[in-house]
Amino acid sequence: MSRPAPPHPRVVVASLTGCLLGGLVYLLVLLDLAWSPTRTAVGLGYGSNFFDIQANAFLAGRLDVPEGSLGIEGFVIGGRTFMYFPPFPALLRIPVMLVTHEFDGRLTVASMALGWLVLAVMSARLLWLVRRVLRGSEVPSRREAAAAAVLLTAMTGGTVITFVAALPWVYHEVYVWSVATVVGSLYWLLRAGLEPSRRTLGWLAAFALAAVLTRTTGGFAVCGAAVLAALWWWWSEGRRRPAGRRLLVGFLAAGLLPVAASVALNEVKFGHPYLFPLQEQVWTQVNEHRREALSANGGHITGPQFLPVTADAYLSPTGLRLTPWFPWVSLPDAPPVESGGVVLDQTYRTASVPATTPMLLVFALASFPLLVLLRRRRSLRLLAPPLLGAAVVPAGILMYGYVANRYTSEFVPLLVVGSAITTWALLPRLLRGSRRRAGGVLAGLALLTAYSVLVHTATGLAAGAVTGRGDRLVQLLSAQQRVDSALGTQGPPVLRDVEDLPDDAAPDTLAAAPGCSALYLATGDRYEPWVLVEDSPTVLRVTVHRGVRTGQLVLATVIGSRTRDVVLQTRSDHQVRVVVRDGARVTAGPWYGVYPESSTTVGIGVFSDIGVTEVTSTPGGRVAVFPAQRIDEDWVIRPGRTEVRPDVTAEADRLGITVEKAPSRPTTLCPRVVSGAGAG
Numbered sequence: 044m045s046r047p048a049p050p051h052p053r054v055v056v057a058s059l060t061g062c063l064l065g066g067l068v069y070l071l072v073l074l075d076l077a078w079s080p081t082r083t084a085v086g087l088g089y090g091s092n093f094f095d096i097q098a099n100a101f102l103a104g105r106l107d108v109p110e111g112s113l114g115i116e117g118f119v120i121g122g123r124t125f126m127y128f129p130p131f132p133a134l135l136r137i138p139v140m141l142v143t144h145e146f147d148g149r150l151t152v153a154s155m156a157l158g159w160l161v162l163a164v165m166s167a168r169l170l171w172l173v174r175r176v177l178r179g180s181e182v183p184s185r186r187e188a189a190a191a192a193v194l195l196t197a198m199t200g201g202t203v204i205t206f207v208a209a210l211p212w213v214y215h216e217v218y219v220w221s222v223a224t225v226v227g228s229l230y231w232l233l234r235a236g237l238e239p240s241r242r243t244l245g246w247l248a249a250f251a252l253a254a255v256l257t258r259t260t261g262g263f264a265v266c267g268a269a270v271l272a273a274l275w276w277w278w279s280e281g282r283r284r285p286a287g288r289r290l291l292v293g294f295l296a297a298g299l300l301p302v303a304a305s306v307a308l309n310e311v312k313f314g315h316p317y318l319f320p321l322q323e324q325v326w327t328q329v330n331e332h333r334r335e336a337l338s339a340n341g342g343h344i345t346g347p348q349f350l351p352v353t354a355d356a357y358l359s360p361t362g363l364r365l366t367p368w369f370p371w372v373s374l375p376d377a378p379p380v381e382s383g384g385v386v387l388d389q390t391y392r393t394a395s396v397p398a399t400t401p402m403l404l405v406f407a408l409a410s411f412p413l414l415v416l417l418r419r420r421r422s423l424r425l426l427a428p429p430l431l432g433a434a435v436v437p438a439g440i441l442m443y444g445y446v447a448n449r450y451t452s453e454f455v456p457l458l459v460v461g462s463a464i465t466t467w468a469l470l471p472r473l474l475r476g477s478r479r480r481a482g483g484v485l486a487g488l489a490l491l492t493a494y495s496v497l498v499h500t501a502t503g504l505a506a507g508a509v510t511g512r513g514d515r516l517v518q519l520l521s522a523q524q525r526v527d528s529a530l531g532t533q534g535p536p537v538l539r540d541v542e543d544l545p546d547d548a549a550p551d552t553l554a555a556a557p558g559c560s561a562l563y564l565a566t567g568d569r570y571e572p573w574v575l576v577e578d579s580p581t582v583l584r585v586t587v588h589r590g591v592r593t594g595q596l597v598l599a600t601v602i603g604s605r606t607r608d609v610v611l612q613t614r615s616d617h618q619v620r621v622v623v624r625d626g627a628r629v630t631a632g633p634w635y636g637v638y639p640e641s642s643t644t645v646g647i648g649v650f651s652d653i654g655v656t657e658v659t660s661t662p663g664g665r666v667a668v669f670p671a672q673r674i675d676e677d678w679v680i681r682p683g684r685t686e687v688r689p690d691v692t693a694e695a696d697r698l699g700i701t702v703e704k705a706p707s708r709p710t711t712l713c714p715r716v717v718s719g720a721g722a723g
Contacts, residue, residue, distance in 0.1 A: 056166040057188040061195025068200035068496050069159050072503050073152060073208040075515065081149035081209060084510055086653035089114060090212035092148035095124050097133035099147070102625050106312065115326040118312075118319060125312045127319045129215060131256035132220055139178040139520055159204070165227040165678070172233055173463040176425050177417070178471065186481050193488045194466055197403055198459050201348040203396075203451045203493035209507030218452035221258035225436060225456045228254050228265040231430040235297070236272055236425045239281070239290045248297035255305040255671045259317055260439030261453065262305060267299030268343070268432025275424050275674035290630050318343065325348055332388075336444060339386035344444035352379050352387065355443045357451055362395025363498065365549065367533045369526040370501035378569055379446050392550070392567050392582040396454050400500045403493035404454075407461025413468040426464055433457040445650060448502070509566055509574060513652025516564070517712055520553075524715055536614040537720035544573045546683070559713035565684060571680040575671075577710045580648030580687045584705040587617055587637040591699040595622075598645060598691055598702065601656055603683035604670040609647060609658055613698055621645055621660040632666035644705060647685050656683060 050058075075082060083091035091112060100108045107123035117124040135157070136150055170191060174183070183191070204222060207215040227243060231247035238560040255262025281287040281462045306316045314318055321343065327333045331407045334345055356362065356379040364373045374392035381387050394402050414426055433456040446478030507517040527534040535551040541563075544554055550567030553576075561578035582600055595612045610622040612631075617639060623629045637643050649671045656671040671683045687704065688694075694701040 051182050053183055053185065053188040054191075055170055057183075057192040058171070058195060061192040062163040062167060062199050064192075064196040065199025065201065066159065066163060066497075068500060069205050069208050070156065070498055072507075073155055073159075073211065075209070075507060076504070081146065082151050082152060083149065084151075084507070085212070086513065086650075087150050088509065090116075090214060091151045093126055093128065094130075094133040094154070094216070095136060095147045097128075097130055098136040099144075100510045101130070101133065101137060101250035102140060104462060106252055109261075113325075113331065115324075117325045118323050119325065119620045120313065120320070120323055127313075127324075128306070129259060131218055131224070131253050131258045132255075132406040149256065151216050154209060155219045158216070159199070162204070162219070162226055162695075163195075163199045165223065166407050166608055167195055167232040169233070169459065170195065170198075170463045170466070172230065172237075173426065173460075173469040175236070176233070177467045184471075184474070186485065187471055189468050189472060189485055189487060190466065190721045193485065193492050193519055194211060194462060195493040196424075197400075197488075197495060198248050198462065199317070200642075201453050201492050202400055202403065202458060204455060205496070205499040206503035206506065207452060207709060209503035210510055214691065215449055217258055218449055220457045222452055224250055224254040224257050224553075225261045225265055225433070225615055226264075226459050227269070229433060230271055230461055232265065232269055232432070233292065233425060233429050236276060236428070239276065239294065241293065244293040244297045245291070248300060251297060252301040252304060256308075257298045259305055259309075259721060261436045261578075262301060263458070264300045264435040264438075265432050266298045267435065267640035268428045269293060272428035273298060273432065275428065277323045277519075279420075281425055294330075299583075303351060317374075324574065330338065330497065336357070336386045336388045338582065340444060345442050346444075347442055348383075348385050349387070349442055349444045351383060352381060352385060352390075353443070353446060355379065356390075356393045356446045357395055357437070357441070357454070358397060360397045361393045363391070364550070366535070368535050368551070369523045369532075370497075370505070371528075372498050372501050373505060373550065374448060374502055375568070377567060386444070386447045389570070391570075393446050393448045393451070394498075394502060396451055396458075398456060399502075400495045402488065402495065403458040405467040407458050409469070410461035410464035412467055413427065417468060424574055427459050429449050430457075430464065432459040434452050447499060448506070450586045509564065511652060512574060512576075512654070513650070515652070518575060520564070520716070521712055524712070524719060533717060534647070534716070537716055539717060539720075546572055549573070553716055555713050559710050559717060562710055562713035573682055575649060575682045577651070577712055578613045580646050581687065582647075582705040582707040583645045583687070584642050585611060585637075585644045585695075586621070586701040586703075586704050587613070587619065587639065587700045588701070589639040591615060591617060591639075592697075594698045595699055596691065596694050596700070596702070597688050599647060599685055599687045601647060601658075601669075601685050603656055603673050607667075611645065611647065611700075611702075612681075613700060620641060620659065621663060621666045623658050623669070625669075630667040631661045632660055635663050646707070649683070656685075680707065682704045 087410050096112050097110050107125050110124050115128055118127055132154055207218050228250040231250050235243040235247050251266050254265050273291060277291045279655040281291055310315055321337060322325055362375055364375050374394050378390040378392050436456050437453040440453045473484050508515045534552055538554040540557045541554040544563060548565040550565055552565040554563040562576040563573045564576050565573055591613055593614050595610050597610050598609045599609045601607045605625055608624045610621055610624055613619050617637050618634045619637055620632050620634045622629055642663045649656050653673050655668050671678050673683050674680050691702050
């Protein structure tokens with residue numbers, strides 16, 4: 044089969060329309076509905092700088108990274124720290140870092156945008172190449188072009204990759220590039236089957252190498268598909284070609300050399316062809332449950348024992364939660380439940396592929412019998428390896444004892460390849476005939492695509508806001524409150540005057556502290572059941588009288604990662620200072636003078652977007668900053684709290700000062716939420 048002619052204008056218009064619509068959705072989520080091209084998933088940037096750290100290590104001629112730079116994700120081997128993520132996204136950063144380091148730690152959004160662009164281009168090219176295999180070079184009808192535009196919108200904006208875009212950090216960036224490189228590999232695999240040449244095999248090898256250097260399981264799957272395609276090609280026609288033996292060697296090299304490169308890299312880092320020594324990860328050292336999971340599963344967390352839980356989580360038709368409040372859909376009520384004595388490492392609320400992306404999944408599943416029913420030997424030989432390779436990609440997460448919504452990204456290559464096959468094997472027949480039938484088919488495709496786009500957008504924006512906290516979370520809940528109020532619909536449950544946050548609250552439940560001094564949101568996750576939405580700082584006004592004495596007074600206790608006392612120290616010469624005491628460790632602000640019978644203030648506030656508590660005095664300035672959250676013995680993260688000492692007034696009289704709570708910045712969302720719930 045000769046190289047394709049320039050695409051027909053209908054192909055160009057359909058491809059641009061579908062990719063632009065999908066891209067608009069993806070970019071809106073990636074940029075958080077604003078212009079924020081350097082944003083990170085969390086305020087302090089943790090997890091968004093890992094590939095930058097690795098790239099800088101490469102520039103320094105090292106494979107290992109600075110000690111402690113990866114936090115709990117680091118693997119400490121022989122005193123050196125390694126990152127378990129393969130390095131392809133880090134390699135992409137090197138050209139930028141050769142010019143400037145100004146954007147270090149802030150390149151994730153740009154990388155994820157570039158990854159989506161590669162995915163969109165390769166998905167479009169794959170869609171039309173499959174059509175060429177199944178239907179030849181005939182010009183597509185207007186109806187077929189319209190269907191292709193809808194399918195491309197679904198492929199580029201209606202999958203979990205849109206959810207992934209909401210959190211620009213290493214855990215999600217790697218999946219954008221994994222899907223992009225795997226789909227690109229499968230395109231070039233099909234292209235090489237059609238036109239085996241030095242050029243097509245070179246591109247196949249390049250994409251397969253990028254795939255294994257992004258995510259090993261996906262890369263191994265496409266490399267296996269390449270070997271299968273090479274052997275099938277040789278048996279069916281290659282051995283009869285004059286240059287068949289040379290092309291076979293090139294085909295096999297395109298599949299095997301990337302595997303060899305991945306194995307060599309992993310051997311150097313971890314001494315194993317593909318596994319990581321989880322016992323050497325920092326997280327394993329600090330988390331008892333991880334150690335329990337490793338012990339229960341023979342020292343690793345992979346194997347078929349996890350299939351009943353993971354298959355139900357990722358493939359259940361009911362894996363989505365509908366709510367009466369905006370945006371009306373969310374992840375399921377609770378994380379998957381362990382059963383049959385299986386001990387999972389970690390498990391998070393996870394929406395299933397059938398519930399979120401039904402159209403593409405049905406098309407993907409239909410492609411298997413359709414491909415067999417075609418009874419065209421050459422079409423089967425060309426399309427079966429890419430389809431089987433895409434189908435094998437999710438095997439890694441199905442046998443991995445860790446469940447998370449982002450892992451459903453592993454199904455996206457199958458959705459793309461399978462949908463392309465079904466589209467051209469089945470849809471042209473359905474689109475022929477009456478205009479009414481064709482219009483109904485196209486309308487159905489459009490509605491199902493819109494459903495998937497909205498589901499992934501809504502769940503993604505919610506996950507991004509809950510993880511990022513601060514203004515993003517307040518804005519999301521404010522929009523929810525406004526929409527529900529405008530429509531007269533029921534909002535999420537609201538608990539009032541809560542002193543202790545319950546562990547069994549349903550997801551999206553809001554809890555207001557007494558006097559609306561703070562507002563909390565229930566996440567539904569077991570590792571952080573509540574997050575702080577907003578709070579009113581604690582402000583204490585201290586009046587220093589003429590007879591002030593030398594001494595100290597504990598004003599408040601802050602319960603966070605550790606219990607800390609906020610202490611006011613006084614001297615008889617009217618000098619005071621604020622001290623934060625953490626056991627034997629003391630952080631002191633400066634001494635400053637206070638005129639007799641005048642006042643100074645002490646403030647204790649929480650910055651929820653970066654998860655820290657700040658203690659200040661006026662005058663005097665900042666005294667201390669420390670983690671606001673507290674982590675219990677099971678590594679469950681809970682919001683911290685500030686308690687003003689009940690005996691502070693009596694003790695203050697003894698020192699010749701007066702302490703009283705002063706007005707502070709009030710919460711803005713909490714009163715509206717409580718009022719709306721009361722009216723309902």
